[in-house]
Amino acid sequence: MDDITALILDDHHAFRVGFARLDDARDNADLAAVWDDLALHLDIHAEAEEAILYPHLVKHGDDGEDETDDAIRDHNKIRDAIEEAKKHPVGSDAWWQAVGTARSENSEHLAEEEDEALADFRRHASTELRAELGARWLRFYGEHPRGRGLRFTDKDPGRYVREHR
Numbered sequence: 001m002d003d004i005t006a007l008i009l010d011d012h013h014a015f016r017v018g019f020a021r022l023d024d025a026r027d028n029a030d031l032a033a034v035w036d037d038l039a040l041h042l043d044i045h046a047e048a049e050e051a052i053l054y055p056h057l058v059k060h061g062d063d064g065e066d067e068t069d070d071a072i073r074d075h076n077k078i079r080d081a082i083e084e085a086k087k088h089p090v091g092s093d094a095w096w097q098a099v100g101t102a103r104s105e106n107s108e109h110l111a112e113e114e115d116e117a118l119a120d121f122r123r124h125a126s127t128e129l130r131a132e133l134g135a136r137w138l139r140f141y142g143e144h145p146r147g148r149g150l151r152f153t154d155k156d157p158g159r160y161v162r163e164h165r
Contacts, residue, residue: 001131001133001134001135002134002138003127003130003131003134004061004130004133004134004136005118005122006134007134007137007138008049008118009114009118011041012058012110012113015041015042015106016058018038018041018101019038019106021034022034022035022038022099024127025089025119027091027099028089028090028091030109031090032090035085035099036126039082040146040147042078042082042102043079043147043150043152044141044150045152046075046142046146046152047147048137048141048160049075050072050075050155050160051140052133052136052137053121053133054068054072055119055123055164056121056129058164058165059164060121060125061117061121061123061124062123062124063120064120065161066118067112067120067165068157068161069157069158070112070157071113072155072156072157074105074113075155076154076155076157077101077153078102078105078109079152079153080100080106081098082098082102082103084098085098085099106132125151130137136165
């Protein structure tokens with residue numbers, strides 16, 4: 001069975017590759033193709049973490065409440081940048097600025113999550129829980145192909161922590 005932390009790291013790698021593909025795109029059609037899939041994956045990933053990983057971390061981590069609050073804030077910044085990019089023509093300066101913000105926010109979030117939240121989770125979660133959440137992660141993606149049924153909206157970090165504590 002797949003460990004949720006490994007599945008999350010697989011997504012993180014895909015995000016890094018996706019942003020690199022934007023660097024390699026040669027025209028606006030290529031940019032749109034890469035960005036549309038990458039932006040959707042970023043949104044789905046945030047929803048999956050908020051549904052599956054963070055409810056456990058907030059209760060059981062050494063710094064679970066702070067790490068969860070920070071992650072929700074990061075997800076909101078990434079979602080906001082994705083929404084901003086949608087307002088501009090692909091390849092325009094304003095579009096690149098929004099995509100650059102998404103990239104920067106995502107890079108910072110991945111580093112913090114990998115160094116802090118996932119490490120904290122690994123220290124406190126049993127192998128069985130990690131496998132159970134990994135199975136839930138895979139089902140989540142299967143139940144929401146291309147984000148079907150998900151609402152990509154910002155969440156109030158304080159409320160999220162209170163509701164999952």
